[in-house]
Structure formats: C-alpha cells, structure tokens
Amino acid sequence: MRERSVLAVTPVSDIKSAGVVGGSLGGLFQAVALAELGVDVTVWERSAGRPDDRGAGIVLQPSVAWFLSTFCGVDPDRISVPVTHRQFFSRDGRSHHTLMEQRMISWGAIYASLRDRLDSARYHDGQPVTAVTPRPGGVDVHVGDAVHRVDLAIIADGSASRHRGLVAPDGAPRYAGYVAYRGVIDETELPEGLSAVFRDRFSFYDGDRTQFLCYFIPGDFGATAPGSRRANWVWYVRADAAGLDRITTDRDGTAHGLSLPPGLIAPQVHAELLDRARTLLPEPLRLLVEHTRDPFAQAILDGRVSRMRKDRRLLTGDAAFVVRPHTAASAEKAAADAITLFTALQQLPSLEAALEAWERNRLAEGNALYRHGVGLGQRLGLNSPSSAAAAAGEATP
Incomplete structure (x- = not known):
C-alpha cells in the first residue's frame, strides 16, 4: 500500500459499503476512489490471477494522469513515455512530422498502480x-453461494458485460465492421x-x-529508459462477420468471439497478416509486424446506453459506453466516471x-465520445455499411 493521498475528503454517510463487479481498470478506478471516501469496498473479478503486463498501449489522458497522481500517489511522468512529434508515413516509407507533445502509458502500468493502491x-x-x-x-451481490449486502453496486465488467441489461437493456455493443490487430515488441528485439x-x-x-499507428510504451515494471x-x-x-470469426478462432480451433489473446493466433491467419503487411505497409511498419512474436486482435465495437443507473446499481467504463480506440478515451472515460x-x-446534499x-x-x-468515434471510423473509410447506417439512424438517448 502506498501512502494515502493528500485529498481532503468527507465520509459519505449514505454509503458505507460498495460492491464492484469487475476488477479491470473501470472497476479499479471506482474502487480506489470510493475507498478514499471511507467506503468499505469489495471488488469481484471473474478472471483468476494478475494479468500479464504485456498488454496494449494507451495514450495518457488528463483524467488518468490526475487520478494516478491524486489517488495513487504515482507520478504519471515516471511510468509513461513522452513523444514530441506526430510522424505520418506515406506508402513509400517517407514521412513528415508535426509538433505534438503527448505521453504514452501501458494498460499494465495503470493496472499495477491501481492494484497497489487498493488493499x-x-x-x-x-x-x-x-x-x-x-x-x-441497497443491493445484494451474489457470488457463488454467498450473498453480499452492499449500499451501492458498481457494474464494471467491460464491453462484454453480463450485467449491463439489469440497468440498460438497450446497450449491447454492435460490431463496427473492422478489427484491430495489435503487437508489442521489446525495444531490444527491434531490427x-x-x-x-x-x-x-x-x-x-x-x-x-x-490505419496503422505505433508508439513506445513502458517496459517491465514501468521502465521508460531508452x-x-x-x-x-x-x-x-x-473484416466482415465471417472474417472476424476466423481471426478470433485460435490455433486449436477454439472460438474466442470478440478478441484473440496474445500467443493464440492461428498459423494461417498469422501468415495472411504478414502477407498483408508486405503488400500494404511502408517498410518500417512492415518490419514491426514481421518481428512481433504474438500479435493479438480485438473486434471494434460501438455501444451506448440510455441510462447508467437503476436504483443503487450503476454502470461504469465499458459496461456503459464502448467507444472506438481512435478516440484514445476508454481509460480516460473510466477514470472520469470515478x-x-x-x-x-x-x-451534493443527498x-x-x-x-x-x-x-x-x-x-x-459518453454520447459525445460515441459519436466522435463513429465519425473517425467513417473518415478513415473503416465503417461497414451496416454499422454506419445503424449509427446514423440512431436517436441520441
């Protein structure tokens, strides 16, 4: 446990206990913040074990940086990598640059900071x-044969939420018609x-x-030195629906649905990815793909809800709004929720x-980010005709 933050907080008399359903970033942001208020918080996570630190990169946005500094006592600059420019490649491998200062962090660095802060x-x-x-x-949270009575329940079990419908039956995400292949390579293994x-x-x-993009993120234990x-x-x-099913079916023939974890890509799918890279990408980006041992993949989804609370049950993070990665806002949205x-x-008085x-x-x-993500996909020519038409025809909740 780190030292307590310097926030001046007032205990919340109406809420003495809270249960958080889901222990990824969305749930951890809420748990850490509620614990800071003196609430007795319990988190239940479906998966077992601490996740691997080799997850995807994240653009460090203001709410995440502020949360890490204020609630966790972590200097976000120490666990993120600075960039000074944006670099735009043409097909022949040439590039031009524009000034744009940002910081890049890894999913694992954020997760570790939150877990270390929570008892x-x-x-x-x-x-x-x-x-x-x-x-x-209050709310009863059922875990196995036990029933836990809490004053407030936070549903934070991600884009594939099993409990979203208890609050917002209209919020199931929809496939947008394309996938994100991802890769992470240790700097020492680059050509x-x-x-x-x-x-x-x-x-x-x-x-x-x-579209292809890349940047450096922290290595093991948040290491940021070159x-x-x-x-x-x-x-x-x-990728159409059949293509998505093929991409997310692993080397042993097991279908994973909307994502494929690292290390499981089927040989034929991997070979096709390499062929696509050799055909379509500028050389520096092609080399990245070729030198990635374990590429993984996720379906791009659109999801929004018309409500985020029902009685004392709340939706947060991707259990509420699923926004496209182009927005660089999934973690930011979850931190801002908390x-x-x-x-x-x-x-407020009550x-x-x-x-x-x-x-x-x-x-x-959430609605603003949802629309922004759909618009970015459209400008890039990535939206499937069905997803674009459906998004355009929806009324704003």
Missing part, C-alpha cells in the same frame, strides 16, 4: 458475480536502426480503408442528487 483484502479474483439484485436501501525511426514519435499510416521500453502498434483492418462520482458524493448529477454528466460525455 489486497478488498480484491477477489476468480470469483464471478452471478446476480446483482436490488433491495430496499537495427528501427528504434531511432520511432523514437519520440507517435507514428501513423493512413491507407485505403486502413532500450527498456516496448514498441506498441495497432493496425485497423476491415472522479465525477467521487466529486458528486462529496459535494445520495439521490449525487447519482442523478453523476449520470447526467457521464451520459453526455
């Missing part, structure tokens, strides 16, 4: 929640000279209905007023 006794992995049922003045090509750069290549970082890349590729709830609970203000704020932000 380990509050976090229970390998324990799926089977039901979240309301009762007068000679390639590190210098991407140093201090957030690099992009926009092709015909495709030579100890990792190159992180993302490649957006169109910060806004923390602030509302402290400043629990009902706090939850109403929180929902109003987060619905507005």
